[in-house]
Amino acid sequence: MTDTQFSLPSPPFDSISKVQYSPTNPNQLLVSSWDTTVKLYDVGDEASGSKTSEQKCKFDHRAAIQRSATWISGPKKTNIVGSHSDAVSSLVYSKELNALISGSWDRTIRLFDPRTPTPEQSSYETPERIYHIDLVNNTLVVAMASRLFHIYDIRNMQEPKQRRESSLKYMTRSLACMVNGEGYATASVEGRIAVEYFDPSPEAQEKKYAFKCHRQTIDGVDxxxxxxxxxxxxxxxxxxxxxxxxxxxxxxxxxxxxxxQYSKFNNPVSSIAFNCDGTKLAIATCYTWDEGEQGARTERERPQVWVKTVGAEVKPKDWQA
Incomplete structure (x- = not known):
């Protein structure tokens, strides 16, 4: 089977920090970048020729965007809703609470209501720098430095429901919650993924596991x-x-x-996102600074955002509609 994919026009000129589809429109995609921009694309279907993708608008900021763009509902204008004293590492939006939730290296989680003149609602301290947050229903997962995890019910943020230590030995690099609300997956800098479950019962915790991935033996070297x-x-x-x-x-x-496993790209992949109807996968490729400044001097492809049409390969073998 040949992979069906195309690249979006006018990609960012610096590393791409995050791609995220609209939660309600399968053709709208946000792309944030270290070039200080967030771009909104109307994603077409170049594979069939029925519609061409285009950049609809661009938001310019004063600093690099670090994995912290998200969709919210509200007025169509730019507002400053609040701030942190250090880098904002992650954003999610709760439609149920009308709350924009931010996590930061300043060791706080903050909730804002973007509809109000004074948006900041509350701030909660965490024991470490926050690397990632993700939300499913009312459950918020917070991944921090020192391999710490807190799990909150966002309706009562005074104390985390659970405090956990990562199942992985090295720094958390990514996090995503299961859409069925049962748990989450997390991954590290050393090529491992852990699958975790929210239910603290021994029976549920016996199902969690970790595995190796994104590894290759080249000339006898792992x-x-x-x-x-x-x-x-x-x-x-x-x-x-x-x-x-x-x-x-x-x-x-x-x-x-x-x-x-899809065909290999010529650059590292920094971010991925499925659209809301599950028919497409957005893939950001760019330099991810794993090799520092020396790697940045290496000639490579410019950053790109690819859109891949997905099919039966994303469906479980035992799936019944």
Missing amino acids: HVWPVNALAFHPIFNTFASAGSDGTVSVWDHKIKKRLR
């Missing part, structure tokens, strides 16, 4: 790459992983098997 991004399919609850090795794989975590 090479290990960071897993930069995870994304769950909105219908099938399988998930995709993306790494600095330039590959994207699809996994069925229930049967603990890889369903598909």
Whole structure:
């Protein structure tokens, strides 16, 4: 089977920090970048020739955008809703609470209501710098430095429901919640993914596991790459992983098997996202700074955002509609 994919026009000129589809429109995609921009695309279908993709608008900021663009509902204008004293590492939006939730290196989680004149609602301290947050229903997962995890019910943020330590030995690089609300997947800089469940009962915790991925033996030497991004399919609850090795794989975590590995890209993959109807996967390829400034001097392809049409390879083997 040949991969069906195309690249979007006018990509950012610096590393891409995040791609994220609209939660309601399968053709609208946000792309944030270290070039200080967030771009909104109307994604077409170049493969069939029925519609051409185009950049609809661009938002310019004063500093690099670090994995912190998200969709919210509200007025169509630019507002400053609040701030942190250090880098904002992650944003999610709760439609139920009308709350924009931010996590930061300043060791706080903050909730804002973008509709109000004074948006900041509350601030909660955490024991470490926050690397990633993700939300499913009312459950917020917070991944921090020192391999710490807190799990909150956003309706009562005074104390986390659970405090956990990562199942992985090295720094958390990515996090995504299961769409069915049962748990989450997390990945590290040393090519491993862990599948975790919210239910604290011994029976549920026996199901959690971790596995190696995004690794390759080259000339007898084992090479290990960071897993930069995870994304769950909105219908099938399988998930995709993306790494600095330039590959994207699809996994069925229930049967603990890889369903598909797509063709390798010429650059590392920094971010991935399924659209809301599960028919497309956005893939950002760019330099991810794993090799520091020396790697940045190497001649390579410019950043690109690819859109891949997905099919049966993302469906569990036992799926019944």
